Amino acid sequence: MNLTTMKRLLAGIVVFTAVQTAVGQDLIAKQAPIDRKLQAADSVAMVLMLEVEDEIDNLYKSWDNSSTHCYSRADVPDSLEIDLRGFSMPTTSRKVTSGFGYRPRFRRMHKGIDVKVQTGDTIYAAFDGKVRIVRYERRGYGKYVVLRHENGLETIYAHLSKYLCDVNEDVKAGQPIGLGGNTGRSFGSHLHFETRVMGEAINPAFLFDFANQDVTGDTYMFRKQKADTYFTGPGTKNNVASAGKRYYKVRKGDSLSRISSRTGTSVAQLCKINRITKKTTLRPGQLLRF
Numbered sequence: 498m499n500l501t502t503m504k505r506l507l508a509g510i511v512v513f514t515a516v517q518t519a520v521g522q523d524l525i526a527k528q529a530p531i532d533r534k535l536q537a538a539d540s541v542a543m544v545l546m547l548e549v550e551d552e553i554d555n556l557y558k559s560w561d562n563s564s565t566h567c568y569s570r571a572d573v574p575d576s577l578e579i580d581l582r583g584f585s586m587p588t589t590s591r592k593v594t595s596g597f598g599y600r601p602r603f604r605r606m607h608k609g610i611d612v613k614v615q616t617g618d619t620i621y622a623a624f625d626g627k628v629r630i631v632r633y634e635r636r637g638y639g640k641y642v643v644l645r646h647e648n649g650l651e652t653i654y655a656h657l658s659k660y661l662c663d664v665n666e667d668v669k670a671g672q673p674i675g676l677g678g679n680t681g682r683s684f685g686s687h688l689h690f691e692t693r694v695m696g697e698a699i700n701p702a703f704l705f706d707f708a709n710q711d712v713t714g715d716t717y718m719f720r721k722q723k724a725d726t727y728f729t730g731p732g733t734k735n736n737v738a739s740a741g742k743r744y745y746k747v748r749k750g751d752s753l754s755r756i757s758s759r760t761g762t763s764v765a766q767l768c769k770i771n772r773i774t775k776k777t778t779l780r781p782g783q784l785l786r787f
């Protein structure tokens with residue numbers, strides 16, 4: 498337990514004790530036990546809340562400006578509730594051109610989502626945060642920016658034509674951090690956008706709905722995958738979930754009802770667990786949980 502945690506816990510206990518004293522003095526005997534119980538529950542909830550905040554403070558132990566992927570998988574938390582309120586869409590573009598997931602053509606994972614932008618389009622910080630990396634990588638991300646946010650996420654914005662922020666700078670959600678471009682390993686101007694927890698990539702579509710320019714909910718529950726494997730659909734030998742989660746990779750021409758019959762999961766259930774609606778446009782290559 499670090500000093501901050503201890504201070505916050507102590508603050509919680511002090512409040513808790515003060516509340517108990519006040520309750521004892523001010524209320525008539527008959528009501529007191531119930532009220533005290535309620536107050537006690539509130540205080541416990543508060544202490545728990547403070548502990549959750551501290552988890553995020555403690556999640557990233559270091560501040561590394563030199564290495565983008567500097568985390569050990571062993572340090573990835575088993576789960577983390579990510580607060581999505583206070584977001585800003587990284588781009589006003591609604592057009593996702595390539596989803597997250599395994600790309601058989603390149604035999605590698607695409608650990609982000611590609612959104613169509615024109616060179617020179619403004620790219621915005623997704624949440625309040627601090628700039629960890631501003632760098633050029635000729636064969637990969639091109640000009641890119643990595644931000645760390647208080648909600649536990651790190652976001653990456655790649656293939657930029659211009660940087661509009663400096664390393665170690667504090668940024669606000671919606672603040673321009675760069676201009677869209679076509680630098681690095683990119684064919685046609687677009688934004689490659691990644692969302693990660695301690696380096697563990699999350700499908701950005703689970704958090705951001707670009708088509709509707711919105712987040713998928715107030716919070717997103719991140720759960721660490723047991724293995725770095727994804728499932729392409731029923732009938733393949735990989736179609737057994739090692740982490741208790743199964744993914745279906747959307748194919749060209751797929752509809753929700755077709756995916757429903759292929760996966761044996763109802764349309765309503767598919768919508769619910771993927772935080773989409775029946776109207777959401779499905780993109781080939783997109784991963785859906787079932």
Ligand SMILES: [Zn+2]
Pocket residue numbers: 595607609610611688689690
């Ligand atoms: Zn990409």
